[in-house]
Amino acid sequence: MTRRLYIPQDTSARAVGADRLAGAWEKEREVEIIRTSSRGAFYLEPLVETDGPRGRIGWPNATEKDLPRILRGEEGTPVADIPFLAKQTRVTFANAGVTRPLSLEDYRSHGGFVGLDAALRQAPEKVVEEITISQLRGRGGAAFPVGRKWQAAQETHADRKYVVANADEGDAGTYCDRMVMEGEPFRLLEGMLIAAYAIGATKGYIYCRHEYPAAARTLREAIKVLTEAGYLGEDALGGNARAGGRFTLEVFVGAGSYVCGEETALLQSLEGKRGVVQPKPPYPAVSGLHGKPTLISNVLTFATVPSILARGGAWHAALGTEHSKGTIALQIGGRVKQPGLAEVPFGLTLDAAIEEFGGGMATGARFKAVQVGGPLGSLFTKAGLKTRICYDEFARAGAILGHGGIVVFDQETDMVELARHFMAFTADESCGACTPCRIGSVRAREILEGIVQGRGRPGDLELLADLGETMKQASLCALGGRAPYPVLTAIEHFRKEFR
Amino acid sequence: MSSIAHILNRPDVLERGEGRAPNILKTLLAIQAELGHVPPVSVPEIAGALGVTDAQVAGVLFSYPDLRTKPAGRHVVRVCQGESCVANHCGRVLKELEKKLGVGLGETTRDGRFTLEKVYCVGNCAASPTVTIGEDVYGRVSPATAEALLKDYR
Numbered sequence: 001m002t003r004r005l006y007i008p009q010d011t012s013a014r015a016v017g018a019d020r021l022a023g024a025w026e027k028e029r030e031v032e033i034i035r036t037s038s039r040g041a042f043y044l045e046p047l048v049e050t051d052g053p054r055g056r057i058g059w060p061n062a063t064e065k066d067l068p069r070i071l072r073g074e075e076g077t078p079v080a081d082i083p084f085l086a087k088q089t090r091v092t093f094a095n096a097g098v099t100r101p102l103s104l105e106d107y108r109s110h111g112g113f114v115g116l117d118a119a120l121r122q123a124p125e126k127v128v129e130e131i132t133i134s135q136l137r138g139r140g141g142a143a144f145p146v147g148r149k150w151q152a153a154q155e156t157h158a159d160r161k162y163v164v165a166n167a168d169e170g171d172a173g174t175y176c177d178r179m180v181m182e183g184e185p186f187r188l189l190e191g192m193l194i195a196a197y198a199i200g201a202t203k204g205y206i207y208c209r210h211e212y213p214a215a216a217r218t219l220r221e222a223i224k225v226l227t228e229a230g231y232l233g234e235d236a237l238g239g240n241a242r243a244g245g246r247f248t249l250e251v252f253v254g255a256g257s258y259v260c261g262e263e264t265a266l267l268q269s270l271e272g273k274r275g276v277v278q279p280k281p282p283y284p285a286v287s288g289l290h291g292k293p294t295l296i297s298n299v300l301t302f303a304t305v306p307s308i309l310a311r312g313g314a315w316h317a318a319l320g321t322e323h324s325k326g327t328i329a330l331q332i333g334g335r336v337k338q339p340g341l342a343e344v345p346f347g348l349t350l351d352a353a354i355e356e357f358g359g360g361m362a363t364g365a366r367f368k369a370v371q372v373g374g375p376l377g378s379l380f381t382k383a384g385l386k387t388r389i390c391y392d393e394f395a396r397a398g399a400i401l402g403h404g405g406i407v408v409f410d411q412e413t414d415m416v417e418l419a420r421h422f423m424a425f426t427a428d429e430s431c432g433a434c435t436p437c438r439i440g441s442v443r444a445r446e447i448l449e450g451i452v453q454g455r456g457r458p459g460d461l462e463l464l465a466d467l468g469e470t471m472k473q474a475s476l477c478a479l480g481g482r483a484p485y486p487v488l489t490a491i492e493h494f495r496k497e498f499r
Numbered sequence: 500m501s502s503i504a505h506i507l508n509r510p511d512v513l514e515r516g517e518g519r520a521p522n523i524l525k526t527l528l529a530i531q532a533e534l535g536h537v538p539p540v541s542v543p544e545i546a547g548a549l550g551v552t553d554a555q556v557a558g559v560l561f562s563y564p565d566l567r568t569k570p571a572g573r574h575v576v577r578v579c580q581g582e583s584c585v586a587n588h589c590g591r592v593l594k595e596l597e598k599k600l601g602v603g604l605g606e607t608t609r610d611g612r613f614t615l616e617k618v619y620c621v622g623n624c625a626a627s628p629t630v631t632i633g634e635d636v637y638g639r640v641s642p643a644t645a646e647a648l649l650k651d652y653r
Contacts, residue, residue: 012626015638042625172581175622210565211621213634255528256565258619272522273555274562331624334586339625371582375619405624407582421585425619431562 006049010038037183039097040341115306127198133313135325140298152285153199161201168261171374173405176329177299181215185222191302258429320346324390334408351385365410373402376482379489415494420448426483437480521549536567572614579629581620589628595642
């Protein structure tokens with residue numbers, strides 16, 4: 001009897017041996033290997049699964065010599081019973097680890113295109129209204145109300161409009177966009193199709209970062225599949241009736257620049273120019289790519305749209321806290337026992353995220369600090385761990401949720417060196433358009449280098465605070481405006497180390 | 500015809516986008532995909548073919564970290580410096596690789612086999628520290644296991 005073995009083909013699963021298992025076992029006579037997406041419980045990867053009487057059975061951290069016991073069905077764990085997964089509210093990642101990324105059949109049988117079908121039965125204005133009702137906010141980091149963007153793009157008249165997915169997931173510590181693109185690319189494409197219908201766009205781009213070659217390959221294949229199936233292309237079913245039913249999509253790969261994740265810099269880069277931040281207004285929804293109305297949103301934002309159209313905006317607005325609706329994909333990493341992706345409604349406390357999902361500290365590690373929201377996010381110490389994960393409480397704490405990255409640092413971390421690292425990153429990545437960021441980041445890095453090397457001078461910390469204030473107030477975009485936060489919070493919480 | 504002229508004449512490179520302007524970044528990436536890097540001496544030739552100024556081409560070429568202006572080694576080894584990797588003490592992995600390869604960041608081994616670089620996050624944060632070799636991604640790398648990754652890359 002042939003046994004089906006499900007092995008993830010996600011980059012992180014492959015990075016810890018999934019390909020090696022698949023390669024070693026594909027020659028076995030009684031085995032059929034099916035490559036799926038990953039559950040996102042990366043601490044268990046490679047996680048090999050088989051079909052059980054009540055759902056999948058998993059063998060975590062599998063090695064080549066585990067095959068006999070997997071085939072005998074010994075010592076497996078029902079996947080649904082793994083607490084890390086059982087405690088989540090999976091919506092956008094409901095099919096993670098279950099389906100084959102490029103199988104349209106799998107996508108359809110797991111809720112695919114229900115949202116698009118619902119959208120096409122309504123007038124475009126109604127679709128925008130549904131998004132507004134959902135109170136969805138941009139998941140890339142800026143948390144801008146998505147409905148307002150859609151409305152502006154819809155109401156602006158032009159001969160051509162664009163939909164652009166920001167797949168320049170540059171915040172270190174985050175990978176949820178990568179998981180969508182590699183694991184369920186059709187969900188992103190469906191979200192973009194709905195957006196195109198709503199605003200009347202005929203052309204879309206996915207701006208994918210250079211560091212994600214597997215995501216770019218998967219997306220190109222997925223576009224091919226949807227074109228052949230009639231969803232994309234010149235006379236597509238899913239396109240906008242007002243634009244003759246046309247919507248075509250293209251993947252554009254960048255060349256390694258963090259600031260290209262800022263929407264105006266991204267659009268410059270998409271036009272082939274230097275990725276330099278532009279002043280707003282005009283907003284891209286009014287004048288974006290090639291000067292045309294452009295709806296630009298993060299990958300996860302588009303990937304959330306199909307569920308909203310399928311279940312209704314009110315359903316989405318009922319999840320989460322007062323001003324933070326829906327679920328957030330937390331990517332918990334650093335020195336925790338169980339690094340991985342946890343999709344939960346907004347409102348969980350930071351320590352619950354670290355303890356209940358992260359499993360607490362890794363063996364031998366003691367908690368020192370946690371950074372939330374990528375390289376521009378603030379640091380929290382134990383005293384801040386009761387903060388609830390939602391936009392309001394984070395804003396009150398002077399912090400950001402960013403793209404949902406949570407990185408835990410242990411007692412061996414040198415905070416001065418870490419602060420230098422943060423500022424060196426900004427100095428490396430500054431586009432140079434505004435002086436506070438271009439000059440400020442270099443000066444701040446130099447001061448921190450001095451302190452690291454024991455050449456600190458009296459007044460250095462005051463100078464950093466002053467410089468930080470200028471960068472916060474006067475920078476053109478969030479790179480310069482947020483860069484001082486991790487450094488200043490490091491100084492605030494660990495001042496003794498900066499002497 | 501120079502190898503660059505050949506690439507510049509490819510239909511996918513010549514193609515003008517909906518903005519009717521040439522896409523400089525796409526052109527430079529196409530050249531790099533064939534030659535491994537974009538020689539700065541070729542800037543005027545590229546600018547001439549695209550109908551833009553030398554400064555526009557040079558500006559793009561020097562502003563993107565992943566556009567190379569000189570050839571790299573046969574295999575590019577990158578040690579991730581993202582926050583999750585930093586939290587997992589990736590500096591120790593980098594030190595070990597610098598010692599074993601005998602080069603620093605941005606340098607190529609004398610035999611041309613490896614170039615050592617840093618990268619800010621490849622999205623493998625839940626299995627950090629991360630080292631990439633070419634397009635291959637390796638997770639949970641420790642100073643003790645780093646050298647063994649290199650042996651299959653000749």
